Amino acid sequence: xxLSKRVQEMQFSPIRKxxxxxxxxxxxxxxxxxxxxxxxxxxxxxxxxxxxxSFDEKVIAYAESGGITVLQxxxxxxxxxxxxxxxxENIMIxxxxxxxxxxxxxSIINEGxxxxxxxxxxxxxxxFATEAGGxxxxxxxxxxxxxxxxxxxxxxxxxxPKTKAICCISPGNPTGNVLTLDEMxxxxxxxxxxxxxxxxxxxxxxxxxxxxxVTSFGMLDEIADRVIIVDSVSKRFSACGARVGCVVSKNADxxxxxxxxxxxxxxxxxxxxxxxxxxxxxxxxxxxxMREEYCGRRDAAYEELMKIPGxxxxxxxxxxxxxxxxxxxxxxxxxMFLLTEFEDNGETVMFAPAEGFYxxxxxxxxxxxxxxxxxxxxMRRGAELIRLGLEAYKNK
Amino acid sequence: xxLSKRVQEMQFSPIRKxxxxxxxxxxxxxxxxxxxxxxxxxxxxxxxxxxxxSFDEKVIAYAESGGITVLQxxxxxxxxxxxxxxxxENIMIxxxxxxxxxxxxxSIINEGxxxxxxxxxxxxxxxFATEAGGxxxxxxxxxxxxxxxxxxxxxxxxxxPKTKAICCISPGNPTGNVLTLDEMxxxxxxxxxxxxxxxxxxxxxxxxxxxxxVTSFGMLDEIADRVIIVDSVSKRFSACGARVGCVVSKNADxxxxxxxxxxxxxxxxxxxxxxxxxxxxxxxxxxxxMREEYCGRRDAAYEELMKIPGxxxxxxxxxxxxxxxxxxxxxxxxxMFLLTEFEDNGETVMFAPAEGFYxxxxxxxxxxxxxxxxxxxxMRRGAELIRLGLEAYKNK
Numbered sequence: 001x002x003l004s005k006r007v008q009e010m011q012f013s014p015i016r017k018x019x020x021x022x023x024x025x026x027x028x029x030x031x032x033x034x035x036x037x038x039x040x041x042x043x044x045x046x047x048x049x050x051x052x053x054s055f056d057e058k059v060i061a062y063a064e065s066g067g068i069t070v071l072q073x074x075x076x077x078x079x080x081x082x083x084x085x086x087x088x089e090n091i092m093i094x095x096x097x098x099x100x101x102x103x104x105x106x107s108i109i110n111e112g113x114x115x116x117x118x119x120x121x122x123x124x125x126x127x128f129a130t131e132a133g134g135x136x137x138x139x140x141x142x143x144x145x146x147x148x149x150x151x152x153x154x155x156x157x158x159x160x161p162k163t164k165a166i167c168c169i170s171p172g173n174p175t176g177n178v179l180t181l182d183e184m185x186x187x188x189x190x191x192x193x194x195x196x197x198x199x200x201x202x203x204x205x206x207x208x209x210x211x212x213x214v215t216s217f218g219m220l221d222e223i224a225d226r227v228i229i230v231d232s233v234s235k236r237f238s239a240c241g242a243r244v245g246c247v248v249s250k251n252a253d254x255x256x257x258x259x260x261x262x263x264x265x266x267x268x269x270x271x272x273x274x275x276x277x278x279x280x281x282x283x284x285x286x287x288x289x290m291r292e293e294y295c296g297r298r299d300a301a302y303e304e305l306m307k308i309p310g311x312x313x314x315x316x317x318x319x320x321x322x323x324x325x326x327x328x329x330x331x332x333x334x335x336m337f338l339l340t341e342f343e344d345n346g347e348t349v350m351f352a353p354a355e356g357f358y359x360x361x362x363x364x365x366x367x368x369x370x371x372x373x374x375x376x377x378x379m380r381r382g383a384e385l386i387r388l389g390l391e392a393y394k395n396k
Numbered sequence: 397x398x399l400s401k402r403v404q405e406m407q408f409s410p411i412r413k414x415x416x417x418x419x420x421x422x423x424x425x426x427x428x429x430x431x432x433x434x435x436x437x438x439x440x441x442x443x444x445x446x447x448x449x450s451f452d453e454k455v456i457a458y459a460e461s462g463g464i465t466v467l468q469x470x471x472x473x474x475x476x477x478x479x480x481x482x483x484x485e486n487i488m489i490x491x492x493x494x495x496x497x498x499x500x501x502x503s504i505i506n507e508g509x510x511x512x513x514x515x516x517x518x519x520x521x522x523x524f525a526t527e528a529g530g531x532x533x534x535x536x537x538x539x540x541x542x543x544x545x546x547x548x549x550x551x552x553x554x555x556x557p558k559t560k561a562i563c564c565i566s567p568g569n570p571t572g573n574v575l576t577l578d579e580m581x582x583x584x585x586x587x588x589x590x591x592x593x594x595x596x597x598x599x600x601x602x603x604x605x606x607x608x609x610v611t612s613f614g615m616l617d618e619i620a621d622r623v624i625i626v627d628s629v630s631k632r633f634s635a636c637g638a639r640v641g642c643v644v645s646k647n648a649d650x651x652x653x654x655x656x657x658x659x660x661x662x663x664x665x666x667x668x669x670x671x672x673x674x675x676x677x678x679x680x681x682x683x684x685x686m687r688e689e690y691c692g693r694r695d696a697a698y699e700e701l702m703k704i705p706g707x708x709x710x711x712x713x714x715x716x717x718x719x720x721x722x723x724x725x726x727x728x729x730x731x732m733f734l735l736t737e738f739e740d741n742g743e744t745v746m747f748a749p750a751e752g753f754y755x756x757x758x759x760x761x762x763x764x765x766x767x768x769x770x771x772x773x774x775m776r777r778g779a780e781l782i783r784l785g786l787e788a789y790k791n792k
Contacts, residue, residue, distance in 0.1 A: 001504075001591055001592075001593060001621075001622060001647075003503055003504055003649060003650065003653040004502065004503055004504055004505055004506050004528070004653070005506055006502065006506075007502065007503045007504075007653040007656055007657065008653075010653075010656040010657070010660070011656065012655070012656055012659060013461075013659040013660070016461075016659060037458075039455075039457055039458055040455070041455065042455070043454045043455055044454070044455055044456040048456060049451070049452075049456075052448060052449075052667065053448075053449045055445070056445075058439045058440070059435075059436070059437065059438070059439055059440055059634060060440040060444065060445075060634070060635045060636065060637040060638050061435055061636055061637050062433075062435055062636045062637055063637055065409075065412075095491055095639075095661070095665075096661070096662060098660065098661040098662055099661060102660075102661065106400065106402065106403065106527055107399055107400055107403045108397075108398075108399055108400055108403075109400055110400050110401055110402075111507065111529075124659075124660045124661075124662075126660075127656065127657065127659070127660030127661075128660060131502055131527075131657070131660075132400070133507075133529070195397055196397075197397060225397075226397060238455060238456070239456045240456065240457055240458045240662075241456040241457050241458055241459055241663065241665060241666035241667075242456050242665055242666075242667075243491075243662070243663065243664065243665040244665075251397075253399060254399065257399040257400070257403040257404075257406075258403075259408070260403055260406040260407065260408055260523065261403065261406070261523065261527070263408060263409040263412060263520075263523070264406070264409070264494065264498075264520045264522075264523030264524060264527075265491070265492070265494040265495060265498065265520075265523075266492065266494055266520075266636075266639070267637065267639065268639065269491075269637060269638055269639040269640075269665050269668045270637035270638075271448065271637075271638075271667060271668065271671075272665045272667065272668065
């Protein structure tokens, strides 16, 4: 009774695997600053629970497999804000961005197909690709270059006849890299030339700072048939536990394939969809407020991180992550030290070692990712603890 | 930009595909009795929404990937009612029984592996198996024999070296067949001899009538390592739109594989889990009440169906479905007639043609499934409309 090969190839979440050790540190009385996971401390807008509380159907019935129209319409109006024009049949509601990606891969990837993936990248893509039998092929980027990948040379160097799609997470997790509309156009041209799908993971869409415009592959009409946008309420509205996302595409064949899978799993929970509809109807001022909040956190964390001797990091333009390179041979060993041996006034810090964000073996061992999901004061203190911890680690 | 082979092989839900035609009939002013889909009209117990309404965390955060402990503990106590003893690590919360099955297949099935499936069966198993590259191999059953399949001969006849698992939906969808504990033991012995997993889909567990005892593969300690129980709140608590289910297994390796997939998709929505915990804590009297309610509906529908000249059906012992054989060559054609040409006092009826519930080509063309999810009066009228419709169809 063996398990499937695919599940044997999968890894446990490298972001979550240090949780038991952090738990132990807390039980021993240490305060741990959690910069390791993208769980914001920002309050979920009250309209989410208010909408749910006022739901009064007597029977909690199956919803439509593609999603409830109230939510689809709210999403259509949300995209209109950015000049993008969708119809209900272009919007499929999913259980978070995660299911959107799982279903997308199952719909387009055959055993052995290749998917281009700028590395470092959000680790769960490993799982989504492996479920569909696909192979992630890295476009390797560097801390020294701000993790930039949008050049014809870099992308075409790894295209083969088996390449089926390119994934673009923008604003990026874990790098914070934000694609400009011109870079998106370039990727669109490459995709056209090599007949690729573009999987555009834009769940951090509004989190673009320093005057950067909100961009989306959905703004490019000339490649509308090959663009698959993945969206989610998790980060934008600090509603990770709502598990509501969607796939947006004007490719009717693709959406038809997705519907077959969607009907198999029946629907996304009704009440969360109702709550999510309220979130998507928040005014534009909400995004401005969030942008300002996260930008302040980024600045606080970045300023403090740059005080670490030997740190390599270009100021990231978006999302709520910073990946930095440090003069450390083995980041996991350093993290273990922070959680088990180090403390400063009874406090320590947790981050995500970046190795798990790479496909290429050996890369990322000297990098870490922090999520700036805590308030400015905590972000500063967390980054400071990394610096103090590193001093102690070096002097061990 | 082709779609994946798997998605091309999948079919749209045969239960849902007549919906647009039924919709048209309604727009034309006909009343349609929906006996086609397992969406009960029973009110969801109020404790579900009450628990959700009283949830007052400020941040809707990610839940644990395996589920919230409040729900796991409620499920543990629920199983204790039947003398089954589980720990939290044996319980993984999923987005309904659907995700439980998808994840199970992804965890144990390799490309080309075979899964034994008594036919007719719940059609979405096609989708779940295809997602994992597995092949459903039918154990064919007959209306004349009450769709009985639990014999050594029938099961062993289709076992090959590629067989990895046997699926048992009991009480059955769409047949209403209920396995006795002795039959489960027999299946357990066969599974042991041929080294198979048993996927025990027991979402209708309490819906067993005429003095039949509640049975579960979880009651058999000697095969605990090969049993994977799929459970759900959808039918038992009339909470289909909550999308909460679980996988229950004492096989630690299997549960570890499942956790890798679970971490990839992060978690099941928090508020639905909180609501589901309240449902699993309902007193045993709730099940008695539901059992009585559905048994009355079954009796009403069965009595009325048996008035149809030429009908073949053994009274089903459980779940809330009846599959019957009628003197009709093409049930889809008959259904089209009912929805587009027939009416009796402005009313007609919709059922699920059974062909989609079979793997073997050609089978089920003269069978239909009804779900007795409406009140007795409506069930009687629905069954009567099938009889009247058939008369009209024959006289056409």
